[in-house]
Amino acid sequence: xxxxxxxxxxxxxxxxxxxxxxxxxxxxxxxxxxxxxxxxxxxxxxxxxxxxxxxxxxxxxxxxxxxxxxxxxxxxxxxxxxxxxxxxxxxxxxxxxxxxxxxxxxxxxxxxxxxxxxxxxxxxxxxxxxxxxxxxxxxxxxxxxxxxxxxxxxxxxxxxxxxxxxxxxxxxxxxxxxxxxxxxxxxxxxxxxxxxxxxxxxxxxxxxxxxxxxxxxxxxxxxxxxxxxxxxxxxxxxxxxxxxxxxxxxxxxxxxxxxxxxxxxxxxxxxxxxxxxxxxxxxxxxxxxxxxxxxxxxxxxxxxxxxxxxxxxxxxxxxxxxxxxxxxxxxxxxxxxxxxxxxxxxxxxxxxxxxxxxxxxxxxxxxxxxxxxxxxxxxxxxxxxxxxxxxxxxxxxxxxxxxxxxxxxxxxxxxxxxxxxxxxxxxxxxxxxxxxxxxxxxxxxxxxxxxxxxxxxxxxxxxxxxxxxxxxxxxxxxxxxxxxxxxxxxxxxxxxxxxx
Numbered sequence: 001x002x003x004x005x006x007x008x009x010x011x012x013x014x015x016x017x018x019x020x021x022x023x024x025x026x027x028x029x030x031x032x033x034x035x036x037x038x039x040x041x042x043x044x045x046x047x048x049x050x051x052x053x054x055x056x057x058x059x060x061x062x063x064x065x066x067x068x069x070x071x072x073x074x075x076x077x078x079x080x081x082x083x084x085x086x087x088x089x090x091x092x093x094x095x096x097x098x099x100x101x102x103x104x105x106x107x108x109x110x111x112x113x114x115x116x117x118x119x120x121x122x123x124x125x126x127x128x129x130x131x132x133x134x135x136x137x138x139x140x141x142x143x144x145x146x147x148x149x150x151x152x153x154x155x156x157x158x159x160x161x162x163x164x165x166x167x168x169x170x171x172x173x174x175x176x177x178x179x180x181x182x183x184x185x186x187x188x189x190x191x192x193x194x195x196x197x198x199x200x201x202x203x204x205x206x207x208x209x210x211x212x213x214x215x216x217x218x219x220x221x222x223x224x225x226x227x228x229x230x231x232x233x234x235x236x237x238x239x240x241x242x243x244x245x246x247x248x249x250x251x252x253x254x255x256x257x258x259x260x261x262x263x264x265x266x267x268x269x270x271x272x273x274x275x276x277x278x279x280x281x282x283x284x285x286x287x288x289x290x291x292x293x294x295x296x297x298x299x300x301x302x303x304x305x306x307x308x309x310x311x312x313x314x315x316x317x318x319x320x321x322x323x324x325x326x327x328x329x330x331x332x333x334x335x336x337x338x339x340x341x342x343x344x345x346x347x348x349x350x351x352x353x354x355x356x357x358x359x360x361x362x363x364x365x366x367x368x369x370x371x372x373x374x375x376x377x378x379x380x381x382x383x384x385x386x387x388x389x390x391x392x393x394x395x396x397x398x399x400x401x402x403x404x405x406x407x408x409x410x411x412x413x414x415x416x417x418x419x420x421x422x423x424x425x426x427x428x429x430x431x432x433x434x435x436x437x438x439x440x441x442x443x444x445x446x447x448x449x450x451x452x453x454x455x456x457x458x459x460x461x462x463x464x465x466x467x468x469x470x471x472x473x474x475x476x477x478x479x480x481x482x483x484x485x486x487x488x489x490x491x492x493x494x495x496x497x498x499x500x
Contacts, residue, residue, distance in 0.1 A: 004047045015433070019297050019298035020397070020495055022116060023122060024053075024056075024121055025051060026049055026052055026117060027039075027049075027123065028049075028113060028114060028117055029117065030481065033121060035117060035118050035121075035315075035318055035322075037110050037113075037114050037116050037314040037315050037317075037318050038311060038312070038314065038315065039156055039311045039314070039455045040106060040109075040110060040308075040311060041072055041109075041110070042149075042150065042168075042316070043143075043146050043149070043150055045247075046074075046109075046113065046142055046146075047072070047074065049113055049117075050074055050076055050116075050142075052220045052384045053076060053116055053117065053120055056120050056317055057085075057273065058078055058079060058080050058084070058085065058119075058120065058123055059076055059077070059078055059085065059116070059327060060076065060077045060085040060118060061074055061075070061076045061077075062074070062075055062076070062077065063075075063193075064141065064189040064190075064193055065185055065188065065189030065323070066144050066184065066185055066189075066190075066262045067145070067147045067156065067157065067186055068147055068156050068157035068158050068184070068185060069146075069147045069157050069187060071147060072146075072261070073141065073143070073144060073146065073147040073186065073189050074094075074141070074142070075139055075193075076115065076116055076139070076140050077137065077138070077139050077411060078119055078120070078131065078137075078138040078139075078140070079092070079136075079138065080123060080133035080134040080342060081134055081342045084113045084137075084373045085262075085445060088137050088162070090296070090367065090369065091203070091333075091337055091338075091339070091369055091371075091404070092135065092136065092137050093136055093137065093200040093333065093335060093337070094127055094136075094139065094197060094198060094199045094200060094332075095136060095137070095138055095139065095200060095202065095328075095329050096140070096199050096201075096202045096203075096206065096296075097112060097115070097138075097139070097140050097141070097198065097202070097203045097205065097325070098141040098143070098144055098190070098203070098204050098286075099111065099141065099142055099143060099144070099202060099204075099205040099207065100142065100143035100145055100146075100148075100149055100205070101144045101145055101162050101163055101205075101286065102145065102146055102148065102154045102155075102161070102162070102163065102206060102307075103145040103146075103147065103148015103149045103150075103151060103152065103153045103154060103155070103156070104148065104149075104152050104153055104154050104307050104308055105205075105206050105207035105208060105307045106149060106207065106307065106308040106309075107205070107207050107303045107304045107309065107314070108205025108206065108207070108301070108303060109143050109149065109205075109308075110206065110314050110318070111303070111317065111318060111321050111325065112140045112141070112142040112205075113142055114152060114322075114324075114469075115322070115325050116140055117141065117341070118322065119132075119133060119138070124145060128326070129326075130403065132326065132329060132330055132337030133479045135333060136329055136332055136333065138329060138332070139199075141326045142160065144186055144189075144190065144427065144464065145162060145186060145314045150157065152308065156186055156202050156478070158184060158334075160184050162184060162187055162286075163204075163206075163282065163284070163285050163286055164184055164223055164282065164283065164284040164285065165184050165187040165284055166183075166187060166190075166191070166284050166285060166286050166288075166289040167179045167191070167284075167289060167292075168218065168221075168283060168284060168288065168289075168292070169221050169222060169226060169288075169292050170226065171227035172223060172227045172292060172293065173226055173368075175229065175331040176191070176192070176195055178480075179191055179293075180192070185424075191289075193291065194289070194290060194294055194296065194418075195293060195294060198294075198295060198365045198369070198371075199290075199294065199295070200296065200297070200326065200332045200335060200371045200373065201295040201296065201297055201298075201331065201332050201373075202246070202296050202297065202298035202299070202300055202328075202357070203252075203298065203299050203300075203301050203328065203435065204286055204287060204299070204300045205301050206300055206301065206302045206303070207302060207303055207304040207305075207307040208266070208302055208304075208305070208307050209264065209266055209267045209269075209302035209305065209307070210258070210264035210266070210267070210272070210302060210303065210304065210305060211253075211262075211264075211267065211272055211273065211274050211301075211302050212248075212249035212250075212252045212253045212259065212272060212273045212274070212299055212300075212301055212302075213249070213274050213276055213287070213299060213300040213301070213302065214239075214242075214245035214248065214249045214272070214273065214275060214276065214287075214299055214300075215238075215239045215275075215276055215287055215288050215291055215298075216237050216238065216239055216275070216276055216277055216288060217247060217276030217277065217281065217282040217283075217285040217287050217288045217300075217311040218276070218277065218281055218282060218283045218284075218285065218288055219237065219277055219281050221233060221234075221237075221239075221292075223292055224359075224362050224418060227292075227363040229352070229360065229362070229363065230309050230359060230360060230361070231359045231360070231361065231418050231419040231429065232359025232360075232418065234357070237275060237276075237277035237278065238275060239291060239336060239360075240358065240359025240360045241291075241297065241358075241359075241360055241373075241417070244373050244374065244375055245297065246273065247298070247329065247375050248275035248297065248299055249272075249274075249299055250271055250272075250273055251324070251327060251331060251423070252299065252301060252324040252328055253272030253273050253324075253407045253421045254271075254272075254310045254322055255323045255324035255328075256272070256321065256323075256324045257319070257320040258320065259272040259320075259324075260272040264305055265305060266305035270333075273296050276300070276455075280340075287297070287425035288302050289301070292408075295363065295371070297373060303317060303320075303321065304317065306397060316341065331373075331456070332336065332371070332373075333401050333402065334373060334397075334399075334400065334401060334402045335373045335374075336371070336372045336373075336374060336381065336395055336397060336402045336405060337370060337371045337372070337403075337404055337405075338369075338370060338404050338405045338406040338407060338499075339367075339368045339369060339370075339406045339407075340353070340364045340368045340370060340383045340387075340390075340406075340407050340408075340409070341368055341407075341408050341409075341458060342384065342385070342386070342388070342408070342409055343408065343409070344411075345365075345408075346386055347366075347367055348364055348383075348386075348409070349364060349366040349367075349368070350363045350364060350385070351363065351364040351366065351370075351384065351409065351429065352364075352383065352384040352385065352386035353366065353370045353372055353381060353383055353407075354380075354381065354382050354383070354384060355372060355374065355379050355380070355381050356379065356380040356381070356382075356392070357419060358374075358379075358419070360420060364383075364385075369399070370383075371402075373402075374397045375397065376397050376398055376399050377396075377397055378394065378395070378396050378397075379394075379395045379396075379397065380392045380393065380394055380395070381393055381395055381405065382407065382487040383407035383408075383409050384409065384413050385409050386409070387412065387413050388409040388411060388413055389409050389411060389412070389414065390407040390408055390409045390411075390412065391410075391411075391412040392408065393405055408409070431484050435495050441466055
């Protein structure tokens, strides 16, 4: 009887969502066809909205896995052009957005529904949206933790924090089944999805702050000890691609209505961005997993101080986040890209794309495709595969669409040396100033160094953010009193200076 009632409810809900030739009719569109998000959508409502979107020719809804309680984890693919939803057109970059990993952090979930509806509603009408969909394959997962959302709970139904459940750098090299062993079903759905698809960019949406967070998220990450795709570990808890990650974080924050100000009441961040370890350390996070185990560059976006704000705040959140969501999707086209072949013109799977003096190597798809995001500048690149390599090619990267550079491996391979993490002499570092006196001798002057209590407070602060909920009494949010004249990067919940 319970199943019958559930099926009847689903049927009745489905009648509320229909597709007309003139456009979508869903409850997040107003009478003029504009996005107007006025409430949260529960699991059944979310499924039905995705079913409506799936009826559009540029959308394909597909299954990723099941939650602990058996709810399906759905993704939708949005891609324009004849047959594009069935097979990705050559060299079209893939970008993914994942939301609601923590069940009680709900804003991103509604942003995904709003974004998908906005794109479908405007494709073929708005030149920008049409170009985006015709040149980028977009994948959206509105909820990774559907059980947690229904229960308004951070963890999944096994009481596990999914963002502490992913493999780390020490597990690089293990087969996929070993990586998935003993992990949560929601985590394993992501592991399989990430490793089986050549995503270029990604965002993982959270709430509890207003900031764009970038790797590393964990202390002491040393992938160069385990992986041939890392020639460097990066420095100061930053990844080898730190310039790109910072550019991505600043892109989202700068396009957001107020994130770039870095002045949210729940934490202050210079330019609205933060390195993960500088903020608080996370072991087993999905952000680091993407970068360690694939070509994908992922940010963690925190959208709201309140994890589940009142429903009348959702439309305002959508207005703040629409432009950065679109701009970030468009940035995938900035990648240097091309096809890697052997001497006979055969396309090479898992060929290495090397950028001179850069610490991360990316690998090609089974169709020989590669994408490499770099900040503007001049570079040299080459391909390596099966004991052979291509000639070096000069590449200039500008602030715009990336060039296509095809590479052919035709000569015997030469070994790539590890990229040194040491900074040249005569340069100010965070550790101090190195002054070379005679070859082999130097002095290291400590200009400024954070005290040990500060480093310890960072990890403690991370735990506080993970466990504490903002307490709301009526319409007022209870927060620490705001002090005046603190540095721009001062964080009230995770201070880097001692309390006087």
